[in-house]
Amino acid sequence: xxxxxTTKSTYQIPIVPxxxxxxxxxxxxxxxxxxxxxxxxVKLGHVHRAxxxxxxKRNPVQILYLAERICGICSYCHxxxxxxxxxxxxxxxxxxxAEYLRVIHGELERICxxxxxxxxxxxxxxxxxxxxxxxxxxxxxxDLTEYLTGNRVTxxxxxxxxxxxxxxxxxxxxxxxxxxxxxxxxxxxRGIFLDxxxxxxxxxxxxxxxxxxxLKLCAVGPTTRASGVKKDVRVDTSYFAYGDLDINYTTxxxxxxxxxxxxxxxxxxxxxxxxQSIDLIEQCLDKMPAGPIVAExxxxxxxxxxxxxxxxxxxxxEAPRGEVIHYVKFDGVNEAxxxxxxRAPTYNNILPWIPMLKGQQIADIPIVxxxxxxxxxxxxxxxxxxxGNRYELNKEELHRLSVEKTRRLxx
Amino acid sequence: xxxxxxxxxKIMTEEKILTAEEIVNNFTDEFKIKIKDxxxxxxxxxxxxxxxxxxWMKIDKSAxxxxxxxxxxxxxxxxxxxxxxxxxxxxxxxxxxTLNYGNRMKETILNISVELPKSNxxxxxxxxxxxxxxxxxxxxxxxxxxxxxxxxxxxxxxxPEDLPEGIYPWRKDETGPDKLYRNxxxxxx
Numbered sequence: 001x002x003x004x005x006t007t008k009s010t011y012q013i014p015i016v017p018x019x020x021x022x023x024x025x026x027x028x029x030x031x032x033x034x035x036x037x038x039x040x041x042v043k044l045g046h047v048h049r050a051x052x053x054x055x056x057k058r059n060p061v062q063i064l065y066l067a068e069r070i071c072g073i074c075s076y077c078h079x080x081x082x083x084x085x086x087x088x089x090x091x092x093x094x095x096x097x098a099e100y101l102r103v104i105h106g107e108l109e110r111i112c113x114x115x116x117x118x119x120x121x122x123x124x125x126x127x128x129x130x131x132x133x134x135x136x137x138x139x140x141x142x143d144l145t146e147y148l149t150g151n152r153v154t155x156x157x158x159x160x161x162x163x164x165x166x167x168x169x170x171x172x173x174x175x176x177x178x179x180x181x182x183x184x185x186x187x188x189x190r191g192i193f194l195d196x197x198x199x200x201x202x203x204x205x206x207x208x209x210x211x212x213x214x215l216k217l218c219a220v221g222p223t224t225r226a227s228g229v230k231k232d233v234r235v236d237t238s239y240f241a242y243g244d245l246d247i248n249y250t251t252x253x254x255x256x257x258x259x260x261x262x263x264x265x266x267x268x269x270x271x272x273x274x275x276q277s278i279d280l281i282e283q284c285l286d287k288m289p290a291g292p293i294v295a296e297x298x299x300x301x302x303x304x305x306x307x308x309x310x311x312x313x314x315x316x317x318e319a320p321r322g323e324v325i326h327y328v329k330f331d332g333v334n335e336a337x338x339x340x341x342x343r344a345p346t347y348n349n350i351l352p353w354i355p356m357l358k359g360q361q362i363a364d365i366p367i368v369x370x371x372x373x374x375x376x377x378x379x380x381x382x383x384x385x386x387x388g389n390r391y392e393l394n395k396e397e398l399h400r401l402s403v404e405k406t407r408r409l410x411x
Numbered sequence: 412x413x414x415x416x417x418x419x420x421k422i423m424t425e426e427k428i429l430t431a432e433e434i435v436n437n438f439t440d441e442f443k444i445k446i447k448d449x450x451x452x453x454x455x456x457x458x459x460x461x462x463x464x465x466x467w468m469k470i471d472k473s474a475x476x477x478x479x480x481x482x483x484x485x486x487x488x489x490x491x492x493x494x495x496x497x498x499x500x501x502x503x504x505x506x507x508x509t510l511n512y513g514n515r516m517k518e519t520i521l522n523i524s525v526e527l528p529k530s531n532x533x534x535x536x537x538x539x540x541x542x543x544x545x546x547x548x549x550x551x552x553x554x555x556x557x558x559x560x561x562x563x564x565x566x567x568x569x570x571p572e573d574l575p576e577g578i579y580p581w582r583k584d585e586t587g588p589d590k591l592y593r594n595x596x597x598x599x600x
Contacts, residue, residue, distance in 0.1 A: 045567075045568065045570060048569045053580060088452070094456070099457050215487065215489075218489055218490050218543030218544075229513070230512065230513035231489065231513060235515055235516075236511075236512045236513070236516065236518035237516060237518045237520075238454075238456050238462060238463045238516045239454070239456050239463065240457065241457040241458070242457070243456055243457040243461035243516055244457040244458050244459050244461075249513075287458075289458060312467075313465075314520060316491070316509075316520065323491065325491045325492055327492075327494040329496060338496065339494065339496045339581075341492065341495075343491060343492035343547075347492070347546060347547075348491075348492075348543065351542070351543055351545060351546060
């Protein structure tokens with residue numbers, strides 16, 4: 001890391017091993033000039049679990065369940081992106097009904113994830129009441145997930161060529177009832193996050209990512225959309241049933257008329273996307289055609305078909321945190337893929353952290369770091385332990401600083 | 412066309428939407444035999460069967476940097492990731508780009524593949540053109556043993572510092588990780 005050219009001597013603090021916002025390991029080394037951040041260095045790999053390597057001894061259907069365990073929150077987007085890549089390689093056409101069901105599960109995951117994030121963001125700046133309020137809503141979303149898939153977290157709903165469970169006519173009233181609950185509470189959440197004076201003070205002009213930086217650093221998801229870049233796999237490409245649905249890019253100017261690329265804009269984008277997801281699920285329930293839900297229901301037959309596949313493919317899906325891409329190559333001999341590469345959205349959102357954090361204060365670290373909604377388990381996939389015999393500013397200390405800053409602003 | 416946007420210090424005009432065929436033709440006209448193979452695959456989805464195009468392009472290593480430079484001038488791409496294959500005598504790197512984003516269902520996925528012989532695992536870094544490539548280049552460097560010439564930061568990213576040099580977890584040859592995990596109890600800390 002290059003030394004700062006300021007005349008005052010700067011000092012460095014490592015913030016390790018737990019992420020300052022989410023309870024996940026990542027190594028931050030900050031170069032500080034007083035309270036101000038001059039430079040940032042990020043080190044990764046603390047929870048790399050060699051998942052791509054583990055796939056070498058598994059068949060594609062087994063990999064679905066391995067992919068599901070890459071991340072606890074995105075337990076749908078990884079297996080589905082893998083399925084898309086495999087379907088593209090083996091030329092499997094997914095039945096229309098399954099395409100709609102895939103959208104419903106994808107959007108439900110987005111609702112869970114964004115509301116979880118909203119709670120964490122509130123906690124980071126000291127609003128624990130809002131944390132409990134948002135997570136109460138998330139609980140409903142998890143109940144709905146359980147009702148539709150049979151599981152709350154690892155959903156096991158994906159199958160290559162379709163999905164594993166249908167949403168039958170008698171299930172629809174319960175889904176609609178939950179959607180109504182989300183809609184009613186959405187307005188309440190929107191008021192708290194977007195109109196509250198303290199929220200605005202902590203998040204406006206904080207952690208700015210310019211449009212130019214977002215493009216150059218290849219940022220993805222709500223992080224890049226909050227900077228005004230129109231990039232959303234659901235709108236940009238035709239996959240699942242998104243091509244049939246009414247959907248548009250969510251950028252902060254829809255609400256405020258301007259794009260600043262700060263933490264506040266990222267809150268706006270995520271909240272508006274919750275509303276968009278509710279709307280998309282409703283559209284799907286309306287338009288869903290009847291028919292089969294999986295291309296090949298017999299697993300043994302499917303595996304035999306995949307064993308013959310020879311070639312490569314990519315699968316792209318818009319996860320709650322942004323574009324997830326999986327690359328798969330089959331050699332036509334082995335059951336296990338020759339290569340499998342997973343790229344989670346946080347992977348691309350690491351470099352944008354650096355311009356966001358530069359120039360901010362120590363107390364802003366938690367909220368700025370949290371504003372990209374990072375997911376370290378997704379990004380890392382083998383194990384490491386870092387050197388730690390230096391002064392550590394731990395998570396509790398950092399959280400205390402952040403809460404104190406909010407209190408100061410409220411006075 | 413018309414609006415300008417500033418990327419990497421260069422003023423560029425707002426991109427025109429290019430179809431998959433136009434993109435391929437642009438490259439083959441410009442680089443001729445350096446483009447070894449091209450393939451366009453279209454996947455349709457939903458009831459309306461709208462299509463998205465995937466371009467797979469194999470290129471010659473000697474023209475790699477020029478091709479990426481040409482691509483950035485054609486339209487500044489989004490680099491999704493670089494993936495890699497160990498093909499036995501060579502390592503294949505696949506650069507997954509997306510173009511035309513920001514337009515409803517017009518995005519095209521461009522996969523540029525370049526093969527490096529194991530005797531000379533060097534390729535130019537593209538961080539000067541696309542700064543966002545740094546993370547993925549650092550990952551390929553430690554997992555496949557490919558050297559990126561001109562990379563601004565060549566430290567390890569995911570792998571621990573105590574992992575011996577010359578072990579590349581994604582390689583399928585003798586530099587692979589096999590000998591490390593086979594006798595785990597014998598590994599000295």
